[in-house]
Amino acid sequence: MDVTVIIPTLGDRPAMLIEAIESVYGQMVEVKGIIVVVDGSDEARRRVGELIEGRPRVEVVTTGEGNRGVSVARNIGAELARTDYLAFLDDDDVWRAGHLAAFCEDVFDVGLSAFWKQRSNMCAHEKTPPAVLHPRRFLVTNGGCRGSNLVVRSEFYRSIGGFDPQLRVFNDVDFAIRASLVSNIRYRRNRSRDVVFRTQAGRRISGADSRVYRESAHYFYKRYAAMMTNLERKRFRVWIATVGQISLDETK
Amino acid sequence: MKPPPLRLLCDSNPMCYGSSAAMLAILEHVDAICTAMVRDVTAELLGRDKAVDGVIHVDNKSPMAVRDAVDLAQFDAVLVVSNQSNVALYTEVGLPIFFVDVLYWCGARKDQPVWRLAERSFVQQFPGVEERVQKQAYREPPVVVGPLIRSVPAHKAHRTGTLIQIGGARSQWIRPGENSSFPRMVVDWICHNELELPRPWTFAGGREAAKVARQHPLADQMDVVSYPYDEFLNELHGSELYVTTPGQGAIFEGLRTDVDMLVLPPQNATQVLQLQIYEQFGLVSPGLNLMALDPAFDSSLLQSTEERLTPEVLQSLRRIDSPEVADVVGRHLQRQYKELAKVRSARQEFVEFLGAPGGSVVAEALSRWWSEQWM
Numbered sequence: 001m002d003v004t005v006i007i008p009t010l011g012d013r014p015a016m017l018i019e020a021i022e023s024v025y026g027q028m029v030e031v032k033g034i035i036v037v038v039d040g041s042d043e044a045r046r047r048v049g050e051l052i053e054g055r056p057r058v059e060v061v062t063t064g065e066g067n068r069g070v071s072v073a074r075n076i077g078a079e080l081a082r083t084d085y086l087a088f089l090d091d092d093d094v095w096r097a098g099h100l101a102a103f104c105e106d107v108f109d110v111g112l113s114a115f116w117k118q119r120s121n122m123c124a125h126e127k128t129p130p131a132v133l134h135p136r137r138f139l140v141t142n143g144g145c146r147g148s149n150l151v152v153r154s155e156f157y158r159s160i161g162g163f164d165p166q167l168r169v170f171n172d173v174d175f176a177i178r179a180s181l182v183s184n185i186r187y188r189r190n191r192s193r194d195v196v197f198r199t200q201a202g203r204r205i206s207g208a209d210s211r212v213y214r215e216s217a218h219y220f221y222k223r224y225a226a227m228m229t230n231l232e233r234k235r236f237r238v239w240i241a242t243v244g245q246i247s248l249d250e251t252k
Numbered sequence: 253m254k255p256p257p258l259r260l261l262c263d264s265n266p267m268c269y270g271s272s273a274a275m276l277a278i279l280e281h282v283d284a285i286c287t288a289m290v291r292d293v294t295a296e297l298l299g300r301d302k303a304v305d306g307v308i309h310v311d312n313k314s315p316m317a318v319r320d321a322v323d324l325a326q327f328d329a330v331l332v333v334s335n336q337s338n339v340a341l342y343t344e345v346g347l348p349i350f351f352v353d354v355l356y357w358c359g360a361r362k363d364q365p366v367w368r369l370a371e372r373s374f375v376q377q378f379p380g381v382e383e384r385v386q387k388q389a390y391r392e393p394p395v396v397v398g399p400l401i402r403s404v405p406a407h408k409a410h411r412t413g414t415l416i417q418i419g420g421a422r423s424q425w426i427r428p429g430e431n432s433s434f435p436r437m438v439v440d441w442i443c444h445n446e447l448e449l450p451r452p453w454t455f456a457g458g459r460e461a462a463k464v465a466r467q468h469p470l471a472d473q474m475d476v477v478s479y480p481y482d483e484f485l486n487e488l489h490g491s492e493l494y495v496t497t498p499g500q501g502a503i504f505e506g507l508r509t510d511v512d513m514l515v516l517p518p519q520n521a522t523q524v525l526q527l528q529i530y531e532q533f534g535l536v537s538p539g540l541n542l543m544a545l546d547p548a549f550d551s552s553l554l555q556s557t558e559e560r561l562t563p564e565v566l567q568s569l570r571r572i573d574s575p576e577v578a579d580v581v582g583r584h585l586q587r588q589y590k591e592l593a594k595v596r597s598a599r600q601e602f603v604e605f606l607g608a609p610g611g612s613v614v615a616e617a618l619s620r621w622w623s624e625q626w627m
Contacts (some may be wrong), residue, residue: 117627125624125627126624126627127624127625127627128621128624130348130371131348131349131368131369131370131371131392132343132346132348132369134343134345134346135346136345136346136347137346137348141625141626143625191392229325229326231326235256238253238256239253239626242253243253
């Protein structure tokens, strides 16, 4: 498949990164390349490079300064890719063998696979992307776009500006909303749960502390509040309070 | 994260009793605030059922009317049963669709947009359904579910009397009044022939049908009633004998209740086709379909569309509205009653083929989907 896999990483969990990369090699279709984007210093990039040395078709780059966020890391990888399609995979997630194959015999702009969250080898929860990509499905919950389950046509990705660097959090739902606002988008979903989110002790590559979380939530809300009904605004507050583990008062 | 209450819009085909009955069979398992769009038949069934929290009177065959009458932003999902009129509207406003086709085996096409736009789709089991699903090139094939009928209430200790039900004959191509003779014909078949069926007799139908039936001079031999769905099922479970038109849900309910059952001639195009299948499965002996009762019936139209078959069915019903045919039907019903034991094994096989009632399967998919959204 003419696809480049972009793996953002902080470089601080080598074992998980290796497993993520191995899950790419384990796909039923072969990818053109893997770009590991280290959101860290040159030193971090060197360590990751040594870690994966000898593995085929992998390139390691860095965001330059470090801690610029997952959106910046993904966008840097996307700029370097020369394939028709891009697929994203956070370093703490893995794909099951059928993820890319579900999309390989089709022409589309955005594809999303169903995913599940693994906790102690058990399925803690799962989510199937929507049948129809519509902004309403992402305004007050994440309707099913989590970065690692996203496959997107490169040209389309660039045409909507990639992930928003301002958003450390909500970047995935923001991307899905902007994509869904494009008329005549060719969207595909894969209902097979081929993407696995793993619970681990460290912070997620797309995670953030409560201050950054609140800032992102506020930025997201300002952008989309006009599209929400009153009930959706209330639900949005409940959503960010629950996911961000902050009080409802803090969402005001 | 605990999901908020699901606000579910309910959209069933206003032309079809079976569609609304199937809707209720699902809703009784759904944990949601359910608002049904109602018109005509749907108002009769859904408007007075405790599974429905509220109704909106609107012509839900008209997307423009729905757009004007319903604030779609107030709903989280829509459950659609055999009505594809508003699919484009729901898609446009981003309302997730759960689609159920109760007559999947029937109809010329099964490749409409709803099969790719629905979050989940379901089809009710019937002969020919699984083969048809396999032939279609769906990206996501629908789930085949068992009969969409309501849960069986506790059996009464003693079953008495005969319950005669004709539902309501409507379709997209039958205008009100076009088959208004049918309830009178049924009264005639049963009362005029003085059939030896368990008494008392209760005649159950939609409001229009009950009104017509009451006008028959012999209607005083039976109690003519238009029941809410729950009460109808209670009556069915308390009956010794059930006489029904060859609908789908009506037959499924009779089989599931395990009540002795006689089949009447058909009153619309789909019932003509269904009766053919019930005859093939041995649930009823041949002789009651329009091809048998009416020598002038154009059988070549059986392979045609419902739209083309319906006028022929309506004309045929007018042709068989005669004392001679009433005698034939009366004798057939009496023979069915005497030979009930002969169809027992066929009934059992058909029940096993249909599988367990499917309402809870659809409800579970809705519930699971809603929970997923909040994780």
